[in-house]
Amino acid sequence: MKNDPAVVDYERLLASERAARLAAEHDLLEARKELFDTNVELQTLIVNLDQAVAERTSEMLAARDEAIAADRAKSAFLANMSHEIRTPLTSIIGFAELLLDKRHAAIGRSEALSTILRNGRHLLDLISDILDLSKIEADGLELEMQDVSLPALMAEVESMMGPRAREKGLQFHVLPQLPVPAVVQGDMVRLKQIIVNFCSNAMKFTEQGAVDIELAYEPATRELEIAVVDTGIGMTPEQVAKLFRPFTQADVSTTRRFGGTGLGLYICKQFAERMGARIAVTSKAGEGSRFALCLALPGDPPDVPMIEDPRDFVEARNVGHEDKESWIPVLRGQVLLAEDGEYNQRLIGALVEATGATLTIVDNGERAFEEALGGEFDLVLMDIQMPVMDGVAATSLLRASGYAGPVVALTANVMRADLETYRKAGCTDALGKPIDRRRLYTVLARYLKDLGDAEGVKPVEDKTAQVLQRLGEEFRAELPATMAAIEQALAARQWADLRSRVHAIKGVAGSVGFPQLTRLAQPVEASIVNGRHEEAELQCAQLLTAAREILELDA
């Protein structure tokens, strides 16, 4: 029986069917499990989707609230601003009317005028704050990064804030915790603006006691801290948190009581960040506040010169201040000056020759290249904007030829990006125009042989003052023609021509006694370069007005 083939076949069939059923059951189970998992996944997805929708909705709501708040803040700011602008204007108009009205002859003329002046200046501050702000928001803020003497910076802040502190009966001191770096990197004007802003805030909110500037160098973080510390009313943590938002002050009543635009600290923070620095604030209501600007230094001592002795700090401050005009290093060496502008040729010529160094002048980049490569100059001063071949091209070609001597760029464009271009071309240093006497001498002393106090060295006669005076007179004599040319270029909308004329003024006026023209020419050039022609026209009108004022004063 057992071996009956039919039975065997049948059993085999049964077994295979059983196996097939088992496999099918297994597959079914698997499929069910998969279905279950998919269901679970689907559920999770639905829940997640709900969550995502809820999140997006709340994000959107938050964004909307933020936008509404920003809009409100802006409206409040505008309302505030119109109030802020109207108040000084009312005074200006009122006192001007009084001055014109013969019946009120009793009103002190000088008092009325000084009120008008004070209010006018306040308006100017407001407007420059708003301009700064719009530049920051349009991302068009340009900083001039340069070496800034710390003692000189402090001396400038002191000269501005000291009298104000005394007026209010407050103590005011600069307290360097030695050693401190002698030089920091930054934009001098903006650095001063930040510290002055800290100081004016501190003085505004301090009725008695002191406002001090503490200077401390932290070697571990390589940071210099410039802290303005007051004994004023202080702030709550909530107030501190709101400090750096634009358009807000500690509270609305503050504006009424203390004035101000509510922009100062926001602007300071933007400046600081763009200089690679940060601002730290600590404050306690009723006890006082501490506003610190933390500046990173480019290197460690001794790469960064340090001031160890308090006398050196005071002395360095004086160098930055009163002695600025009198220091002339005694130097030997050959200098090649490549500069196409006659004013700067003569001015730099006089300054260089006063040190005892010898000078060769060429007026374009190609001649500068040939002279430098064939000569043995200890230093090349290379103007950037020159005819035939510009300073950047001449420097690159010199470097490509193997020339290894120092080449210092002379330029009216000292924005960070410009400096990077000059450095890449092979310039070892850069000097801003208008030429600052002390900075020129610092650079010359760096590259030429300094005879210092060596015996038997006779200082060369310094003719700079005479040269400067003569240049100033000539500049003024040519001013009507210069203005006419600018007006003509403006009327004909010849922007390239206008730019080169304005550029020339920018690089020269400041050196020969008309810094206001340099200051006003700078934005005109920037606007032309950026294609903002309407803005350039307005700025040009200001420049022409200032020039006219100079000529009227002269007449």
Added chain:
Amino acid sequence: MNTATASAEAPTDDPPTSDSPAVEAPPAASPAIPAGFDATTATAPTVGIPTTHRCDVLIADDTGASREILSALLRQACIGVSIREARDGADAVNRWKEWRPRITFLDIDMPGQNGLSVLQAIRAMQPDAFVAMVSGLSSADNVRQALSMGASGFIVKPFKPQRLIDVLERYGTLTGHALVTAK
């Protein structure tokens, strides 16, 4: 060892040259050394490759005085240089092929094959050869042309020691072999 002895040794390091019209480098005390660049004022070497590690330099110029001044200045500035000279372009190409110097100074204005053409010939043999051009014409166009053809540096006649040192220092920076001993 000071630079004066180093330069005195340089010619004796030169292998004998019989089959070419090259001239031997003149002794160090050449009267052609410009004033102010005196061996006695040079300080002891602070950097430089050992004298056993000779640096071969080829100077190609059709003017004898130029060759003399340049080799004098070279021995003044460096230790361990072995200098050979060529009188014209074709000679320069032959000498270069035979000797493969580390540094070559080529006058541009030479009769027959001029310096720029020699530069091209050398570049074809060794693309990264260090070849500095020498010329009395320092016009920017002239220099630009030489650089675009691959010159490693440009020296203007009359020679100024500092410009020669600049070029030698560039060689040092590129190859890691400092040659200049004193400034």
